[in-house]
Amino acid sequence: MPAFSRLHQGAVWWVMGLVVALALPAQAKVYIDINAPALRPIPVAIPVLRKEAGVSGEPHRVAAEVLRWDLGFAGLFDVVDPRAYLEDPQQAPLQPDAAGFADWMAVGAELLVKGRVASAETGVAVDLWAYDVLRRRFLLGRHYEGPAEAVRSMAHRFANTLLEEFTGTPGPFGTRIAYVAGAGRAKELALVDMDGAGPVRLTRTGSLNLSPSWARDGRYLYYTSYVLGEPDLYLLDLSLGRSWVVSRRKGIDLGGKDSPDGKEILVTLSDKGNPEIYRMDKSSHRLVRLTRSRAIDVAPVWSPDGRQIAFVSDRMGNPHIFVMNRDGGDVRRLTFTGTHNGDPDWSPRGDWIAFTGKDERGVFQVFLVDPQGRETRQLTFGPRDTYDPSWSPDGRFLAVTSNREGEKAVYVFRVGGQEFRRVTPRGEVAEQPAWGPVLP
Amino acid sequence: MRPKTLRWAVVGMILAALAMGGCAKKQVRQGGEETPRVTVTPEKPSTPPSTGKVVEKPQEAPPRPSEPPPGKTGAVEPAPEEPVKGAGLARETTAGLERIHFDFDKAVIRPDAQEILRKNAEFLQANPGVRIRIEGHCDERGTTEYNLALGERRAKAAFQYLMDLGVDPNRMTVVSYGEAVPLDPGHNEEAWAKNRRAEFVEVER
DSSP states (O other): OOHHHHHOGGGGHHHHHHHHHHTOOTTOOOOOOTTOTTOOOEEEEOOOOEEOTTOOSSHHHHHHHHHHHHHHHSSSEEEOOGGGOOSOTTTSOSSOOHHHHHHHHHTTOSEEEEEEEEEETTEEEEEEEEEETTTTEEEEEEEEEEOGGGHHHHHHHHHHHHHHHHHSSOOOTTOEEEEEEOSTTOBEEEEEETTSOOOEEOOOOSSBEEEEEEOTTSSEEEEEEOTTSSOEEEEEETTTTEEEEEEOOSSOEEEEEEOTTSSEEEEEEOTTSSOEEEEEETTTOOEEEOOOOSSOEEEEEEOTTSSEEEEEEOTTSSOEEEEEETTSOSOEEOOOSSSOOEEEEEOTTSSOEEEEEEOTTSOEEEEEEOTTSOOEEEOOOOSSOEEEEEEOTTSSEEEEEEOTTSSOEEEEEETTOOOOEEOSOTTOOEEEEEEOOOOO | OOHHHHHHHHHHHHHHHHHHHTSOOOOOOTTOSOOOOOOOOOOEEOOOOBTTBOOOOOOOOOOOOOOOOSOOOOSOOBOOSSOOTTTTOOOOOOTTOOOEEOOTTOOOOOHHHHHHHHHHHHHHHHOTTOEEEEEEEOOSSSOHHHHHHHHHHHHHHHHHHHHHTTOOGGGEEEEEEETSSOSSOOOSHHHHHHHSEEEEEEEOO
16 A cells, blocks of 8 residues: 555545545555645654764754755655654654654654664665654655765655655655856856755866756766857766767757667757757767758757657747657647747656746746647746756756846746745856756 | 768867967866765665664665766767867957847847948958957847857858958858857846847957
């Protein structure tokens, strides 16, 4: 049985009703749709972990903070204010007794995550356990071991496991976002955890570096750099910290969207006079030209099955989102409203294409359109610009650029939610997020 | 990469190397900072501790992260460790020439810009030794990749106009900076109007 049904039928009575109505087999997993409008978030308490002797630093607090950030953002949970917690995490038993569960119930928690940090040969050992407070039952637990600096990663993994238990799909926590940092004439590639931890610069060229795009394995980033004076396409090996030339043609060399099979990338090259879209074989660098128009054709992205490509073209006047087959055939226009649509990114679930468009005030907002072009939905509504959407690998979240707090910065938000969390450092101008894959 | 492009890339790198000969050595390296990989033991179910007693499981050694196959990039050259000094940097219009401006999302040479381009063409005719790079720019409103293309379209429109006025096309190159290098950092109509532009920058022979 899934965790939630043991957890709190009240929150999901309608789901249970559905289960009964459909007479699903008893073994079938039933998951919660976190985008369902009627969903009441499950109150979760996440006390500081127990810190065992010999552990240095504050990993017990870090792990709890990471879990609160993740679960509080997932859309499924509501983190109970830690100031209300009654027990002392150092003294309280790791599995609550009846009195312990009563205390957690008293502060409104229905789910409880507890843990401990101990020293281990590799650094630290972290145990995390989830409990159903209402049923006073253990739900699931995980044991992690690794270097002390891996505590954040361990907590992210547990958050992903919990989200998978409740929804059937792991969360994206612990993944990283590449972006472009810096204002003025030099912009460098940078990388940050999706929760804003550990931002690092990846290039130091003193020139413009733009449009990062991940290879599927998470080791390489394609990007366009002006390091030799013109916008050329490069490949950065994150492990080696070195870049390689992919295309140094006349004009614009842009792109690098990796195909689902990892064999090809999509590029935009303007050496034939105006920007055209190509597939480039990653081993031979051979090109297959996909567009032939006098208009601007840019920003190609793959559908998750690799059969179609969404892109931007102004062949009908203003820039709009189009879709074509992987061989360039069967071109269809997807957007018909607005005067400037761009930055398409195809959801990993395949059902939506996120893009940037303008609202009726002329403010840039993020929209969704389905791959048939039947339905368009506006996702952001604020008075300031929000654009450059990039899907999280699980298709639940989007990273965007926004100037909502003044300077441009990268934010993440849950599709269907309106809470925008800043992930790039204060004081740093940041843009063009590219959400990285889940690494093994 | 196709042989022709490869050849040009090699030529470019040789030129770059020559150009750097006279410059002060300045270490510019990609990926100057470590991007640490975190090794974590794979998850395994952990039984819940009974009250007051924690059950401990024997541990496996943490595996190394699996190394992806190298490169798969075929015939590629490393990026230059040291770029040509200032090569990637947009510049402002050289004295004697004047920049032109464009309407939003347009690359049409406006009447006021036509007037300026005529003067620029006269200057270039009077100074036959001057070679220029036409740099196309956009305002910040617009999507990144589209604006890169639009900036190129603007630079090329100026290129074409100057060529039609008799300027030798071999004396001119174009480059687009998209929206990356605004002239005015403001976020209002006035700033945007200034930033939709083409700059005419004298380059060394």
